[in-house]
Amino acid sequence: MPHPDALQIEQLLYDEADCLDHADLNAWCELYTEDSDYWMPVSPEQTDPHRHISLFYDNRLMMEIRRRNFGHAFAASMEYAVRCSHIISNIRIASTDSDSRKCRVTSNFQAVVYYKQQRIYAGKYTHELVLVDEVYRIQHKRVDLINCDAEQENLVIYL
Amino acid sequence: MSKSVDLSRLRELVEPTRVHRHVYTDPNIFDLEMERIWDRAWIYVGHDSQTPQAGDFITAEIGMDPVIMVRGDDDEVRVLFNRCRHKGAKINAQCSGHADYFRCPYHGWTYRKDGTLRGVPAREGYTDTGFEVGNPSAGLIPLAQVDSIRGFVFASKSATTPDLRSYLGDAALTLENIADRAPAGIVEVAGGRLLYKHPCNWKMFVENLNDAMHPMIAHSSVGTAARNYMQSQPNGTVYPREAEILFPFGSSYEFFDKMGVSGLPNGHGFMGGSTSIHSAYSDIPGYWDAMVTSYGEARTMEILSSNRHITIFYLSFTAKDAIQAIRVVRPRAVNETIIETYHLKLVGAPEEMFERTILYSRLINSSSGLVGPDDLDCYSRLQEGLNSSSSDWVDMSRYAGQEKVSPHKRAATGTSDLASRNQFQAWLQLMAAEK
Numbered sequence: 001m002p003h004p005d006a007l008q009i010e011q012l013l014y015d016e017a018d019c020l021d022h023a024d025l026n027a028w029c030e031l032y033t034e035d036s037d038y039w040m041p042v043s044p045e046q047t048d049p050h051r052h053i054s055l056f057y058d059n060r061l062m063m064e065i066r067r068r069n070f071g072h073a074f075a076a077s078m079e080y081a082v083r084c085s086h087i088i089s090n091i092r093i094a095s096t097d098s099d100s101r102k103c104r105v106t107s108n109f110q111a112v113v114y115y116k117q118q119r120i121y122a123g124k125y126t127h128e129l130v131l132v133d134e135v136y137r138i139q140h141k142r143v144d145l146i147n148c149d150a151e152q153e154n155l156v157i158y159l
Numbered sequence: 160m161s162k163s164v165d166l167s168r169l170r171e172l173v174e175p176t177r178v179h180r181h182v183y184t185d186p187n188i189f190d191l192e193m194e195r196i197w198d199r200a201w202i203y204v205g206h207d208s209q210t211p212q213a214g215d216f217i218t219a220e221i222g223m224d225p226v227i228m229v230r231g232d233d234d235e236v237r238v239l240f241n242r243c244r245h246k247g248a249k250i251n252a253q254c255s256g257h258a259d260y261f262r263c264p265y266h267g268w269t270y271r272k273d274g275t276l277r278g279v280p281a282r283e284g285y286t287d288t289g290f291e292v293g294n295p296s297a298g299l300i301p302l303a304q305v306d307s308i309r310g311f312v313f314a315s316k317s318a319t320t321p322d323l324r325s326y327l328g329d330a331a332l333t334l335e336n337i338a339d340r341a342p343a344g345i346v347e348v349a350g351g352r353l354l355y356k357h358p359c360n361w362k363m364f365v366e367n368l369n370d371a372m373h374p375m376i377a378h379s380s381v382g383t384a385a386r387n388y389m390q391s392q393p394n395g396t397v398y399p400r401e402a403e404i405l406f407p408f409g410s411s412y413e414f415f416d417k418m419g420v421s422g423l424p425n426g427h428g429f430m431g432g433s434t435s436i437h438s439a440y441s442d443i444p445g446y447w448d449a450m451v452t453s454y455g456e457a458r459t460m461e462i463l464s465s466n467r468h469i470t471i472f473y474l475s476f477t478a479k480d481a482i483q484a485i486r487v488v489r490p491r492a493v494n495e496t497i498i499e500t501y502h503l504k505l506v507g508a509p510e511e512m513f514e515r516t517i518l519y520s521r522l523i524n525s526s527s528g529l530v531g532p533d534d535l536d537c538y539s540r541l542q543e544g545l546n547s548s549s550s551d552w553v554d555m556s557r558y559a560g561q562e563k564v565s566p567h568k569r570a571a572t573g574t575s576d577l578a579s580r581n582q583f584q585a586w587l588q589l590m591a592a593e594k
Contacts, residue, residue: 040527043351050514053351053502055527061401062522064388065381069529072380076536151356151497152526154535 001134004096004103009129012136013107017086020111023157025067032138033130036060038158040143055152056143070157082157083114088125101131102139109143111159121159122146164191166591173587176556176580180545183360183553189493196474196589197222200425201304201313201326203476203487204228206501207236208310208347209255214272217255220489221314225249226302227261228312231272236307238314239274239299250299261299274299309338310346313476328567330427333470336480339462342449342507346483350517353500355526359538361474361490362582364498367534368469368477369430369578371415372557374408377537381529382409400441404519407436408530415573418468422562422569426473426585428578435468437481445509453507471578473585483516484524494542500524555579 001008012031019028032038039049040056049057058066071078090108097103105127113119128140143159164187172179172188182188202221205228209217216229218241225241227250243250243263250263250270260277261270269277275298279285282292291297302314306323311334313323324331338346357364367373385405389398398406407414418435422428431438450459470478478485483503490496500520504513523530545553558575571577 042353046351051350051510051517053353053500053517053520053525055353055521055525057521061388061399065384065401065405066529068384068387069381072384074376074383075380075533076377076540077532078380079536149354151354153356153358154532155527156532 001131003098003101003131004093005136006093008136009093009103009105010091012129012138013088013091013105013125013127016138017088017109020158021084021086023070023082023084025063025070025158028158029063029067032060032063032141033132034060036063036137036139036141038063038141038143040145040148040159042148044144044148046148055145055148055155056158077154077156080116081114084157084159085112086110086159094126102128104128109159113155113157113159115154115156119153121155123148123159164188169587169590173583176559176576177552177554178583179551180553181551182583182586183362183542184493184545186493189360189490191590192586193222193490195592196586197490199315199317199320199589199592200474201306201315201320201323201472202474203472204238204305204312204314206310206346206348206503207307207312208345208349210236212257214257214259215255216251216258218251218253221302221316222490224316226314227251227299229258229272233273235273236305236312237272237274238302238305238312240302242299243268244276244297244299245279270299274301308334311476326425327427327472328423328425330423330429330470330472332465333429333467333472333478333480336462336465336467337478337483337503339454340450340480340483340508341505342453343505344453345506346503347506348501349504350502350513352502353498353520353525355498355500355524355531355535357496357498357535357538358494359496359535359542360493361488361496362586363538363541364496364534365471365474365477365488366579366582367538368471369420369428370576371418371420371430371573372412373534373537374415374436375410375412377533378408378530380533381405384529400515400518401522403440404522405529407439410436412574418573420571420573420575420577422571422577422581424567424585426582427471428473428581429467429470430573430578431466431468433464433466435466435481437468437479438466440481440515443509443511443515446512449507449509471582473582482519483512484520486524498524555583 016031038058041054087110088107092106094104094106107125109125110122123145126142129136130139204219205217210230213230213232216227227239227241230236241249245268248265250261267280271277303318304315385402418431420430467480475488485501487499502516522528555576563570
């Protein structure tokens with residue numbers, strides 16, 4: 001398979017959005033590698049997830065705990081429907097490494113999230129993908145909200 | 160005083176073991192709280208490490224008042240009302256920064272770092288009006304009292320409120336302990352902040368911090384999810400730090416009872432003392448040695464043996480000594496409160512200590528965390544439920560009358576409602592006191 005394969009990459013981003021639209025964190029986790037992470041900084045231009053607070057910075061362990069907690073009958077915050085609609089556009093392959101079969105892909109997104117009330121989130125995605133057995137998987141995802149440093153209310157699902 | 164709330168009604172709202180729902184839901188009571196409690200108490204503003212150089216400033220709110228905390232050329236940290244003396248515009252809209260002087264963006268009045276008026280445009284128009292630029296009273300108005308303990312800056316709008324040390328009493332020991340936990344004896348605010356909007360009355364958040372009856376219910380799911388995942392791992396898997404942080408939220412009633420709860424004068428209080436949900440954390444390499452080098456072994460043991468789970472500096476400030484995370488309460492309306500989280504770096508300690516602080520805060524305090532969202536949802540349910548007139552009363556009777564009383568402290572088993580009772584005693588005192 002040629003690398004990067006723009007069509008496959010685009011399809012992966014849409015597949016991921018579809019998992020989140022349906023709040024299916026189990027299927028969502030399957031798209032990520034075992035050494036993956038998901039990061040939503042709290043400051044624009046934030047460079048460090050370890051020595052600076054973030055809204056989300058989940059490694060695979062936290063993804064596993066979060067998906068088990070999601071919708072849990074004993075969690076007050078989980079007693080509500082979560083429905084989302086993601087629109088992704090402006091997809092660009094920012095860099096490619098043929099040897100490691102990795103590439104970095106940026107895109108713009110808008111996500112309407114219905115959780116108790118309807119809210120709109122918007123910003124930029126940066127996906128770092130790796131081609132494993134001819135299938136792209138997500139190794140790192142960074143979500144830069146345009147209002148990352150604003151007051152936030154509960155955000156119980158990944159964007 | 161708000162016309163619609165009279166003194167006799169206030170006293171009817173707070174009984175020894177229950178409070179009327181209106182203390183959480185009535186906008187007139189909220190307005191009165193701003194006037195009588197938030198305008199009198201010592202309110203946390205910021206930490207002096209946030210303004211290290213002359214001209215460095217942060218902005219904050221004291222009740223409904225926007226304020227600027229700024230370091231002057233004389234190295235003094237001042238707290239000034241963030242309101243132009245001309246038409247009243249908020250001068251500084253940034254949350255932090257550096258300024259050689261402050262300039263109102265409306266008509267261009269400028270103020271020096273110490274708040275004094277520097278100049279007004281076209282000043283000839285004020286000739287013979289009685290207004291003088293050089294008049295010291297024409298500057299940005301300073302808060303009546305400003306003081307700090309180990310860099311934690313508090314201010315009060317009232318000149319008659321007792322001094323900060325007297326006001327905080329033994330709660331101040333938590334601030335001392337937090338700074339002592341740094342090998343250099345100094346902490347610095349670092350690593351960004353969280354702003355978390357809560358659709359609830361400010362008192363619900365503050366009360367919950369010393370409520371030990373909720374973790375095993377409200378936070379049980381995350382403990383279960385973490386355990387469930389760890390059990391799916393091969394035998395002998397080392398528990399990661401995330402699990403170490405999440406597991407204790409599901410601790411038993413007995414665990415929290417043993418931790419104990421203490422109430423101090425003026426509504427302050429803390430849980431724990433010798434044990435907390437943080438006391439079983441694994442050691443971070445290099446920290447103990449750095450502490451012993453600074454303090455010697457005996458003093459290090461003494462510093463680290465204090466384990467106040469959460470200290471409430473009633474009403475605006477809460478701190479976890481073993482975690483170095485602080486949360487600040489900024490009320491906006493009767494049913495809206497902003498919770499700000501800041502992080503403290505222990506100067507001289509391994510960076511891994513700060514990384515644990517950040518990890519803890521992300522898992523617990525973030526709006527996308529695994530603990531905060533469940534607390535918030537419970538508060539929003541309280542706010543909705545208390546709109547119901549089906550019953551007017553909110554209970555706080557657990558272990559009432561079973562407190563160990565000493566001159567400056569009341570202590571009880573951890574799952575007692577002592578903290579709520581203690582807070583409302585201070586609340587009523589402040590609310591009912593004439594100016």
